Amino acid sequence: MEHNSSNFIKTIIKEDLESGKRDRVVTRFPPEPNGYLHIGHAKSIVINFGLADDFNGKTNLRFDDTNPLKEDQEYVDAIKADVQWLGYEWEELRFASDYFEEMYNRAILLIKKGKAYVDDLTADQIREYRGTLTEPGKESPYRNRTIEENLDLFERMRKGEFGNGEKVLRAKIDMASPNINLRDPVIYRVSHASHHNTGDKWCIYPMYAFAHPLEDAIEGVTHSLCTTEFEDQRPLYNWVVEECEMEHQPQQIEFGRLNISNTVMSKRKLKQLVDEGIVDGWDDPRLPTISGLRRKGYTPAAIREFVKETGVSKGSGVVDEAMLEHFVREDLKLTAPRTMGILKPLKVVITNYPEDQVEWLDAEINPENPEMGMRKIPFSREIYVEQEDFMENPPKKYFRLFPGNEVRLKHAYFIKCEEVIKDENGEVIELRCTYDPETKSGSGFTGRKVKGTIHWVDAKHALPAEFRLYEPLISDADEAEGKTFLDYVNKNSLEVVQGFIEPNMENVKPHDKFQFFRHGYFNVDPKHTTKEKIVFNRIVSLKSSFKL
Ligand code: ATP
Ligand code: MG
Numbered sequence: 001m002e003h004n005s006s007n008f009i010k011t012i013i014k015e016d017l018e019s020g021k022r023d024r025v026v027t028r029f030p031p032e033p034n035g036y037l038h039i040g041h042a043k044s045i046v047i048n049f050g051l052a053d054d055f056n057g058k059t060n061l062r063f064d065d066t067n068p069l070k071e072d073q074e075y076v077d078a079i080k081a082d083v084q085w086l087g088y089e090w091e092e093l094r095f096a097s098d099y100f101e102e103m104y105n106r107a108i109l110l111i112k113k114g115k116a117y118v119d120d121l122t123a124d125q126i127r128e129y130r131g132t133l134t135e136p137g138k139e140s141p142y143r144n145r146t147i148e149e150n151l152d153l154f155e156r157m158r159k160g161e162f163g164n165g166e167k168v169l170r171a172k173i174d175m176a177s178p179n180i181n182l183r184d185p186v187i188y189r190v191s192h193a194s195h196h197n198t199g200d201k202w203c204i205y206p207m208y209a210f211a212h213p214l215e216d217a218i219e220g221v222t223h224s225l226c227t228t229e230f231e232d233q234r235p236l237y238n239w240v241v242e243e244c245e246m247e248h249q250p251q252q253i254e255f256g257r258l259n260i261s262n263t264v265m266s267k268r269k270l271k272q273l274v275d276e277g278i279v280d281g282w283d284d285p286r287l288p289t290i291s292g293l294r295r296k297g298y299t300p301a302a303i304r305e306f307v308k309e310t311g312v313s314k315g316s317g318v319v320d321e322a323m324l325e326h327f328v329r330e331d332l333k334l335t336a337p338r339t340m341g342i343l344k345p346l347k348v349v350i351t352n353y354p355e356d357q358v359e360w361l362d363a364e365i366n367p368e369n370p371e372m373g374m375r376k377i378p379f380s381r382e383i384y385v386e387q388e389d390f391m392e393n394p395p396k397k398y399f400r401l402f403p404g405n406e407v408r409l410k411h412a413y414f415i416k417c418e419e420v421i422k423d424e425n426g427e428v429i430e431l432r433c434t435y436d437p438e439t440k441s442g443s444g445f446t447g448r449k450v451k452g453t454i455h456w457v458d459a460k461h462a463l464p465a466e467f468r469l470y471e472p473l474i475s476d477a478d479e480a481e482g483k484t485f486l487d488y489v490n491k492n493s494l495e496v497v498q499g500f501i502e503p504n505m506e507n508v509k510p511h512d513k514f515q516f517f518r519h520g521y522f523n524v525d526p527k528h529t530t531k532e533k534i535v536f537n538r539i540v541s542l543k544s545s546f547k548l
C-alpha cells in the first residue's frame with residue numbers, strides 16, 4: 001500500500017534506519033477485542049501497516065486481550081475480517097494472553113528487584129492516595145513489605161486465594177513523581193473471570209500499562225504507535241521495558257486521534273447503542289464501525305484514502321463527515337452503474353401512448369465511463385415518477401411537473417402534465433400526461449427545449465425495492481451538563497421508503513453499488529435483501545459542498 005506523503009513518524013523511522021539504531025521496522029495494530037473496529041481504528045491500521053510497508057517492514061495483528069470481562073471471540077473474528085477487508089495482511093497473529101506466563105515471570109523479577117509490591121488498599125483508597133497534579137501522593141502502608149512476603153502473596157494471588165479487588169500488585173516507582181502515571185501504578189489485579197483465550201487458567205490479569213510494553217518488546221516491535229492520550233504513559237512504558245530487563249526496546253510514538261463530526265467513536269458508546277437496541281447491531285449503517293460503513297456501502301479504498309488525507313500529526317481535530325463522503329463518491333464515480341429508482345412513487349398515465357406497446361430504450365451504464373456499455377430500459381403507457389417531482393401550485397423556478405408544464409423523462413420523451421387525479425382526501429394519486437413521439441432521447445430533436453429532466457421507471461416492468469435513507473445518528477456529540485450522548489440520538493436517522501427500480505436489476509447481489517439518478521449512491525443491503533425484495537442503503541447523496 002502506498003503511503004507516500006511524509007509525516008513526523010516517517011521522519012523518525014527514516015532517521016532510525018539511517019543512524020543504525022534500527023535495522024528493520026516492526027509495527028503492530030493492537031486492538032482490544034471488546035467491540036468492533038471503527039473508522040478511528042482504520043486510521044491506526046493505515047498508519048501501522050502503511051508505515052511498515054513503506055520501509056519493507058512487517059506488522060502484527062495483536063489482540064490486546066488482558067481484560068477477560070469485556071472480551072469475546074465474536075470481536076476477535078470481526079476484527080480480523082475488518083482488517084483484511086480494509087486490504088491489509090498481518091505478518092503474525094498474536095494474542096497478548098499468550099504472553100501471560102512471561103508477564104507473570106517479569107512481575108516476579110520486579111518483586112525480586114524490590115520494584116513491585118502487593119498492596120491491600122482498595123481501588124478507592126489507591127485513587128485517593130495517588131494525589132493530584134498539585135499534590136504529591138501518599139505511600140501505601142503496604143509499600144514496604146519484604147520481597148519474600150511479596151513473592152508469597154503474589155503467588156497466592158495467582159493461586160486464587162484472594163477475591164476480586166482484595167489485593168493488587170503495584171510497581172514501586174515514585175509516589176511524589178510529577179507524572180501521576182509513575183506513582184506506583186497497579187500492574188496486576190485479581191479477576192476471577194473466564195478468559196476467551198486462556199479459559200480459567202488465570203485469575204490475575206496484567207494491567208494495560210504493564211502488559212503493552214512487554215507485548216511490544218516480546219514481539220520485537222520497533223515503533224509502537226499509539227494515540228496521544230498515552231503520551232504521559234511513555235515514561236512508564238520505558239520503565240517497564242527497562243526494569244523487566246527486556247532484551248528488545250521498542251519506542252512509543254504518539255499521534256492524534258481521528259474524530260469525525262456528528263459521530264460517536266468510542267467502543268463503549270457504540271456498544272451501548274448496540275446493547276440498548278438503538279441500532280440494528282454493530283454493522284448498522286449509521287455507525288462509524290468498519291462493518292457499518294461496509295454495510296452502508298463504503299469501499300475499503302474510500303476509507304483508506306480518507307484516512308490518509310486526514311494525515312499523521314500530534315494534533316487531533318474534528319474532521320467533517322463530508323470529507324468521508326467525498327472519498328466514497330470519488331471511488332464510486334467511475335465504477336458504479338447508473339440506474340433509475342423511484343423512492344416515493346406517483347403514477348403517471350401517458351394517455352396518448354398505445355395501450356399494449358413497450359419500447360426498450362437505450363441508456364448508458366455510466367456516462368463518465370463509456371466502457372461500461374449500455375443497458376435497456378422499458379417504456380410503456382404507465383410509469384412512476386417521484387412524488388416530489390410534481391407540484392400543483394409550484395413556486396417560481398420549479399421546472400418539474402405541474403399542470404400544463406412539459407419535462408424531459410431521462411432517456412425517453414418529453415411529457416406534459418394534462419390532468420391531476422386526487423383521492424377523496426384531496427391527495428394527488430395519479431397524473432395524466434401526454435408525450436410527444438418527436439422528442440425521443442437520442443433522436444436529435446431540437447424543436448423546443450424544456451428546463452426540467454426527471455427520472456422514472458416503467459410501472460409494468462419495475463421491480464419493487466426498499467430504500468433506506470440515513471441521517472447522522474448523533475446530531476450533536478458534545479454533551480451538555482446532565483445529559484449523555486443518548487440524549488442526542490437523532491430520531492430521524494433512518495427513513496425507510498418503498499419504491500421501484502429498473503427491471504434489469506433483477507439479479508443484483510448484496511454489496512452491489514449503484515448511482516441512482518439524482519438520488520445518490522446506494523448499496524444492496526446484505527442483511528435485509530431477500531429473494532422477494534431488494535433493499536438498498538443510501539451510501540451518500542450526489543451533491544456536496546465539500547472541497548478538498
Ligand atoms: P475506543 O476508545 O474507541 O474504545 P481504544 O483506543 O480503546 O478505542 P483499542 O482497541 O485499544 O481501542 O485500539 C486499538 C488501536 O487503535 C490503538 O492503538 C488505538 O490508539 C487506536 N485507535 C483507537 N481509536 C482511534 C482513533 N479515533 N484515531 C486513531 N487511532 C485510534
Ligand atoms: Mg484501548
Ligand code: MG
Pocket residue numbers: 267268
Ligand atoms: Mg477504549
